[in-house]
Amino acid sequence: MDYDVIVAGAGPAGSITATVVARAGYHVLVLEKDTSCRSPCAGYISSTINIELPEDCIIQSKIRKMRTYFPDLSFHDFQVNGSVVDRPSFDTSLAVRAKESGAQIRWGSSLIDLIRGGVRFRGGKVSGKIIVGADGVFSKVATLIGNDKQRVASCAQYHLRGIELLPETCEIFFDADYAPGGYAWIYPVGEETAKVGLGILDYYVTKSCSHSKKHTKVGLGSAREHLDAFISESSMAERLCGKRTGYIRGALPIGGLRKKLCCGNVLLVGDSAGMADPITGAGINNALLAGEIAGKTIITALENDDVTLLEQYESKIDRLLGIPLARSLEKRNKLDEYCITNELLQRHLPELWVTFREYWS
Ligand SMILES: Cc1cc2nc3c(=O)[nH]c(=O)nc-3n(C[C@H](O)[C@H](O)[C@H](O)COP(=O)(O)OP(=O)(O)OC[C@H]3O[C@@H](n4cnc5c(N)ncnc54)[C@H](O)[C@@H]3O)c2cc1C
Numbered sequence: 001m002d003y004d005v006i007v008a009g010a011g012p013a014g015s016i017t018a019t020v021v022a023r024a025g026y027h028v029l030v031l032e033k034d035t036s037c038r039s040p041c042a043g044y045i046s047s048t049i050n051i052e053l054p055e056d057c058i059i060q061s062k063i064r065k066m067r068t069y070f071p072d073l074s075f076h077d078f079q080v081n082g083s084v085v086d087r088p089s090f091d092t093s094l095a096v097r098a099k100e101s102g103a104q105i106r107w108g109s110s111l112i113d114l115i116r117g118g119v120r121f122r123g124g125k126v127s128g129k130i131i132v133g134a135d136g137v138f139s140k141v142a143t144l145i146g147n148d149k150q151r152v153a154s155c156a157q158y159h160l161r162g163i164e165l166l167p168e169t170c171e172i173f174f175d176a177d178y179a180p181g182g183y184a185w186i187y188p189v190g191e192e193t194a195k196v197g198l199g200i201l202d203y204y205v206t207k208s209c210s211h212s213k214k215h216t217k218v219g220l221g222s223a224r225e226h227l228d229a230f231i232s233e234s235s236m237a238e239r240l241c242g243k244r245t246g247y248i249r250g251a252l253p254i255g256g257l258r259k260k261l262c263c264g265n266v267l268l269v270g271d272s273a274g275m276a277d278p279i280t281g282a283g284i285n286n287a288l289l290a291g292e293i294a295g296k297t298i299i300t301a302l303e304n305d306d307v308t309l310l311e312q313y314e315s316k317i318d319r320l321l322g323i324p325l326a327r328s329l330e331k332r333n334k335l336d337e338y339c340i341t342n343e344l345l346q347r348h349l350p351e352l353w354v355t356f357r358e359y360w361s
Contacts, residue, residue, distance in 0.1 A: 031119070039088075
């Protein structure tokens with residue numbers, strides 16, 4: 001065997017898993033599709049994270065408050081404690097940590113297939129006892145072990161300079177016209193600079209949706225088109241009239257935990273396993289938490305030379321994330337129903353969004 005563990009993906013989930021296993025002295029290879037870390041993200045990380053923020057990660061702002069706007073722009077404030085980080089620097093420092101713990105990383109090496117005793121990747125074949133799919137929302141590994149396609153939200157985000165901001169505050173906007181099925185966000189990253197983005201349900205982008213044409217400003221259109229409309233036409237337009245200095249787009253899973261997280265010698269971690277919150281879309285904390293659990297479970301399996309012990313991973317994840325993700329999925333299904341009109345959203349938002357007491361009751 002070339003390696004004890006092969007991890008596909010050098011995002012937070014993959015790098016943490018690799019770090020935990022490599023620190024125990026096992027041979028770990030990380031295969032990363034891209035040539036550097038560049039997962040699209042807004043980078044909000046709550047202080048409940050299970051690791052110390054790496055020293056070389058760029059913290060762009062501290063966040064103390066989340067202001068959630070109803071469609072009529074009345075709002076609700078909630079105290080939070082978190083940071084907005086520069087995501088490439090965050091992921092890079094975690095990958096460096098994995099490397100310093102002894103893992104090897106092959107950049108530009110997409111995993112293509114699972115084969116007997118290992119994997120095929122762009123560039124060759126390599127053998128390994130245990131395979132970890134940490135390859136994100138469109139995970140190849142998850143498909144190869146028999147999971148269906150996951151439901152996703154489509155997101156777009158600009159870096160805007162020269163705009164009016166509320167200090168230390170993340171702003172969240174619910175509006176069926178501009179962000180159907182999702183929300184728009186303004187996350188400050190410095191003086192008069194913010195990440196301004198939104199996420200929308202995928203069926204407003206690609207499939208025919210009877211109500212979308214009638215009720216959204218854009219009708220059927222990409223997340224970017226919805227974001228452009230939010231920035232230039234919504235009641236926020238005057239505030240958001242700044243210089244666009246960056247753009248990213250991406251998708252996040254909103255279907256909750258996938259059916260199979262483990263199959264033989266293969267485990268799924270992070271977005272590949274559907275661990276992002278179906279309502280907020282936040283997935284970094286859960287990816288890190290699950291990566292640690294995956295790593296520890298893998299160590300037990302390797303110590304006992306018994307891959308059947310990997311099955312414990314599913315029940316451990318279920319104990320930790322099962323209830324919150326199931327609750328959030330239930331809320332997601334309601335939001336799908338209520339996002340059709342602003343009247344419905346206005347009335348039902350408190351039971352759908354995490355900062356309201358009604359969400360938890
Ligand atoms: C626009 C946007 C904003 C977001 N904002 C936030 C936020 O503010 N806070 C938050 O908590 N979450 C946010 N999320 C969600 C968060 O980005 C993810 O939940 C998180 O990145 C999951 O980590 P991961 O390691 O599982 O996957 P990823 O970070 O996606 O990493 C997967 C890695 O696998 C690689 N890969 C893919 N396929 C292969 C392959 N076949 N072989 C090898 N490598 C492969 C990818 O290149 C990538 O590096 C946001 C998502 C989007 C799209």
